[in-house]
Amino acid sequence: MKIYGALEAGGTKMVCSIGNENCEVLERISIPTGYPEDSIPEIINYFRSREICALGIGSFGPLDLDRKSRTYGHITSTPKPGWENYPLLPMLAEALDVPAEMDTDVNAAALAEIKMGAARGLRSCLYVTVGTGVGGGVIAEGNLVHGLVHPELGHMLLRPAEGDPTPDGFCPYHKGCLEGLAAGPAIEKRWGVSAKDLPDDHIAWKVESEYLAQMCVNAIVAFSPEKIVLGGGVMHKMHLFPMIRKRTQELLGGYVRCSMITEKIDEYIVSPGLGDNSGVTGALLLALEAEKNAR
Amino acid sequence: MKIYGALEAGGTKMVCSIGNENCEVLERISIPTGYPEDSIPEIINYFRSREICALGIGSFGPLDLDRKSRTYGHITSTPKPGWENYPLLPMLAEALDVPAEMDTDVNAAALAEIKMGAARGLRSCLYVTVGTGVGGGVIAEGNLVHGLVHPELGHMLLRPAEGDPTPDGFCPYHKGCLEGLAAGPAIEKRWGVSAKDLPDDHIAWKVESEYLAQMCVNAIVAFSPEKIVLGGGVMHKMHLFPMIRKRTQELLGGYVRCSMITEKIDEYIVSPGLGDNSGVTGALLLALEAEKNAR
Numbered sequence: 001m002k003i004y005g006a007l008e009a010g011g012t013k014m015v016c017s018i019g020n021e022n023c024e025v026l027e028r029i030s031i032p033t034g035y036p037e038d039s040i041p042e043i044i045n046y047f048r049s050r051e052i053c054a055l056g057i058g059s060f061g062p063l064d065l066d067r068k069s070r071t072y073g074h075i076t077s078t079p080k081p082g083w084e085n086y087p088l089l090p091m092l093a094e095a096l097d098v099p100a101e102m103d104t105d106v107n108a109a110a111l112a113e114i115k116m117g118a119a120r121g122l123r124s125c126l127y128v129t130v131g132t133g134v135g136g137g138v139i140a141e142g143n144l145v146h147g148l149v150h151p152e153l154g155h156m157l158l159r160p161a162e163g164d165p166t167p168d169g170f171c172p173y174h175k176g177c178l179e180g181l182a183a184g185p186a187i188e189k190r191w192g193v194s195a196k197d198l199p200d201d202h203i204a205w206k207v208e209s210e211y212l213a214q215m216c217v218n219a220i221v222a223f224s225p226e227k228i229v230l231g232g233g234v235m236h237k238m239h240l241f242p243m244i245r246k247r248t249q250e251l252l253g254g255y256v257r258c259s260m261i262t263e264k265i266d267e268y269i270v271s272p273g274l275g276d277n278s279g280v281t282g283a284l285l286l287a288l289e290a291e292k293n294a295r
Numbered sequence: 296m297k298i299y300g301a302l303e304a305g306g307t308k309m310v311c312s313i314g315n316e317n318c319e320v321l322e323r324i325s326i327p328t329g330y331p332e333d334s335i336p337e338i339i340n341y342f343r344s345r346e347i348c349a350l351g352i353g354s355f356g357p358l359d360l361d362r363k364s365r366t367y368g369h370i371t372s373t374p375k376p377g378w379e380n381y382p383l384l385p386m387l388a389e390a391l392d393v394p395a396e397m398d399t400d401v402n403a404a405a406l407a408e409i410k411m412g413a414a415r416g417l418r419s420c421l422y423v424t425v426g427t428g429v430g431g432g433v434i435a436e437g438n439l440v441h442g443l444v445h446p447e448l449g450h451m452l453l454r455p456a457e458g459d460p461t462p463d464g465f466c467p468y469h470k471g472c473l474e475g476l477a478a479g480p481a482i483e484k485r486w487g488v489s490a491k492d493l494p495d496d497h498i499a500w501k502v503e504s505e506y507l508a509q510m511c512v513n514a515i516v517a518f519s520p521e522k523i524v525l526g527g528g529v530m531h532k533m534h535l536f537p538m539i540r541k542r543t544q545e546l547l548g549g550y551v552r553c554s555m556i557t558e559k560i561d562e563y564i565v566s567p568g569l570g571d572n573s574g575v576t577g578a579l580l581l582a583l584e585a586e587k588n589a590r
Contacts, residue, residue, distance in 0.1 A: 062552065077552040124442040138518055141438035147419040147519030149553050155516045157454050157509050157546065159471050173548040176454050214452050221450045222517045223433055224442030251452065253468040257357065257372040258444050 004291070005052035005098070006283030007043060008105060009059035009088065011080055011132070014039055015280065016046045023116065023284040025277065035082040044095045054294070055092060055100040056286030058108030058279050061135075065103065065146045073102050099294035101286040103137075105129075106151075107144050108282025109231065109272070110137030115285055117273030119227040126225040127278065128153060129232035130212065134179040140223055154179035156218060161210035163203055166190045182211040184234050200239045209240055213247035216269060220248075220256060231272040238271075245269050299586070300347035300393070301578030302338060303400060304354035304383065306375055306427070309334055310575065313345045318411065318579040320572065330377040339390045349589070350387060350395040351581030353403030353574050356430075358383075360398065360441045368397050394589035396581040398432075400424075401446075402439050403577025404526065404567070405432030410580055412568030414522040421520040422573065423448060424527035425507065429474040435518055449474035451513060456505035458498050461485045477506040479529050495534045504535055508542035511564060515543075515551060526567040533566075540564050 001020060008015040010033060017028040027050070031042050047055065060078070064071045073089025093100035103111070110119075110127035119125035119139075127137045136153025138145040145151060155177045160167030164181075170189050171180025180186055187195040191204050198204045216228055230244070245265045252261065260268045272278045296315060303310040305328060312323040322345070326337050342350065355373070359366045368384025388395035398406070405414075405422035414420035414434075422432040431448025433440040440446060450472045455462030459476075465484050466475025475481055482490040486499050493499045511523055525539070540560045547556065555563045567573045 124440075136517075138435075140433075140435040140440050140442060140518065143436035143438065145419075145435050145518050147435060148515070148521045148555060149519050149551055151519055152516040152551060155547075155550055156513050159452050159454055173550045174546065218451050218513055219517060220443070221447040222431075222514060223435070223440050224444050224446055226443045251469070252450075255450055255468040256444055256447060260443060 002053045003050055004284050004287035005047045005050065005055040005096075006280050006287060007055065007057045007059075007092070008279045008283055009033075009057060010105065011060050014043055016043055017280050017283070018050045018052060019280070019284040021288065023281050023288070025280055025284075028280070033080070036086055037082070040091065044092065047092075047096055052096065052098060052287075054098050054287040054291035055096060056108070056283040056288070056290060057089060057092070057100065057102040058105040058283040058286070059088060059102060061104050062149060062152065063102065063104060065150055099290040101290040101293070103144060103282075103286060104135070104150050105279055106135040106137030108137070108286060109278035110139050110229070110282070111144060111285050112274055112278045112282035113227075113229045113272055114139050116281060117278060118229050118270045120273070122226040124223075124225045125227040125229060126219050127229045127231065127272070128215070130182060130230065130234040131184055131232035134183050136219075138223065138225070140225075153215070153219075154183070156215055158211055158214045161207045164190070164207045178211060178215050182208055182234075187234070195234055195237070200237070205237070205240060205243060208234070209243035209247050212240070212244045213251055216244065216248045217251045220252070220261070226260075228269045229272050229278075230269065231276070231278055235271065241269065241271070297348045298345055299579050299582035300342045300345065300350040300391075301575050301582060302350065302352045302354075302387070303574045303578055304328075304352060305400065306355050309338055311338055311341045312575050312578070313347060314575070314579040316583065318576050318583070320575055320579070323575070328375070331381050332377070335386065339387065342391055347391065347393060347582075349393050349582040349586035350391060351403070351578040351583070351585060352384060352387070352395065352397040353400040353578040353581070354383060354397060356399045357444060357447065358397065358399060360445055394585040396585040396588070398439060398577075398581060399430070399445050400574055401430040401432035403432070403581060404573035405434050405524070405577070406439060406580050407569055407573045407577035408522075408524045408567055409434050411576060412573060413524050413565045415568070417521040419518075419520045420522040420524060421514050422524045422526065422567070423510070425477060425525065425529040426479055426527035429478050429527075431514075433518065433520070435520075448510070448514075449478070451510055453506055453509045456502045459485070459502045473506060473510050477503055477529075482529070490529055490532070495532070500532070500535060500538060503529070504538035504542050507535070507539045508546055511539065511543045512546045515547070515556070521555075523564045524567050524573075525564065526571070526573060530566065536564065536566070
């Protein structure tokens with residue numbers, strides 16, 4: 001049996017998994033994200049010992065994903081000490097001597113959702129994670145979207161929500177961007193209570209669903225995804241889904257006349273079909289692709 | 296010499312052109328957009344008399360562009376009397392008995408700009424027209440983006456601009472959407488003066504460039520186009536370009552570290568390479584494609 005490696009590279013932990021060709025996860029370990037000189041050897045040792053045939057990486061970004069670039073596969077700008085300009089993909093591919101593919105963590109998750117999850121069979125989808133940060137992965141007309149860099153959906157500018165005492169949000173870069181308004185830490189800063197401790201009927205959720213609905217509207221008018229998948233820790237609050245769906249319809253005001261939005265929105269804005277495994281599954285799919293491309 | 300037909304179907308006029316295989320426009324006529332029973336026979340007569348071998352249509356929308364749909368090629372919802380659910384593509388293709396392709400007017404323009412204009416050689420671009428309305432066409436990873444329906448970029452929700460006395464805008468469907476805030480008629484309603492008569496140093500342009508810069512930011516974070524092309528009547532006010540570019544950089548706040556944005560933004564947010572001919576050229580390209588697909 002061939003063993004594939006999957007690295008979910010995050011700001012706080014590096015999750016290393018192995019899986020089979022059906023993307024079933026066989027084993028998973030977690031390494032705290034320290035300096036590269038500490039974390040990378042551990043990652044290499046793990047995957048080497050498991051004799052993987054290919055590696056897929058879903059990473060925090062921003063990343064250089066331009067295959068023609070001299071710095072292809074590097075993490076570019078990040079405040080994370082030691083990781084700025086780090087050559088994550090070439091470093092691991094060379095040390096492990098296996099074919100490897102990399103994309104953003106959220107593009108990997110979008111890939112998993114369209115191949116095996118909630119967006120299966122479609123040609124486009126948006127995957128958004130709402131947790132410590134907010135990120136989005138995009139597939140359009142069957143392709144992962146990179147473009148100039150790659151989507152950074154967490155930094156979409158949004159209109160102030162009624163009832164929000166802090167409508168400028170908490171992003172150090174942008175006044176009024178999605179992540180600064182709707183990520184877990186923003187909820188906690190705004191209300192002085194951790195998101196997980198806020199009761200379901202707290203106005204916090206009205207404000208939260210307003211921002212996430214505005215993001216859905218702007219995604220719909222910008223690139224018209226066939227499915228919007230919302231994952232991440234904050235979205236474990238399942239009562240958000242009906243609120244976001246209703247508000248998305250209200251904000252669109254009947255302008256986009258498509259039954260998927262006007263009638264079947266319960267099937268349109270949904271939880272990940274793969275639960276919390278979208279990321280690892282996406283990284284395994286990238287590993288399968290790496291192996292196929294290397295043949 | 297083969298003659299190709301191009302129809303630019305707009306809310307006020309139907310522009311019929313013929314061109315050669317290099318997309319050079321040989322002749323152009325304009326027919327007022329009346330009821331279909333008046334306009335369509337004129338269009339058919341014109342193209343029939345020119346013996347076109349294929350037809351490309353760039354149309355106002357929304358359109359049904361799902362090839363598997365029973366109503367493929369129809370205009371769907373529109374307030375324009377007589378045109379709701381009108382089968383524009385099948386009607387013309389059948390009457391003229393030629394292969395035909397249709398897309399939104401702005402997707403056609405985006406296609407022209409990426410094949411022959413300001414975005415030539417790239418794999419992605421955004422084309423936005425700012426005139427009587429605001430619309431956007433998107434190409435991502437080499438493909439025209441349709442997705443669930445097609446982009447409706449004019450209805451992106453934006454943050455109120457400082458100094459805007461009417462920050463909710465004038466769209467009948469949406470509070471605070473791009474078209475309601477930044478189209479020509481919105482400028483005139485806000486300031487009581489036609490856009491073309493406002494002096495270059497009027498605060499109107501600061502407000503206008505704020506909204507168009509927010510749109511650029513949201514497009515960049517949503518799908519990361521390699522080029523943003525801004526056309527349409529309002530963009531004939533060339534002093535808007537440096538204002539939009541500067542404000543886009545300010546709003547991004549250095550977050551997307553890409554030299555195209557941080558250093559070469561003069562080459563990133565640009566006028567159409569084809570001037571006011573993006574639309575007709577795009578329709579001719581669709582005609583060429585129709586003929587190729589029919590072979």
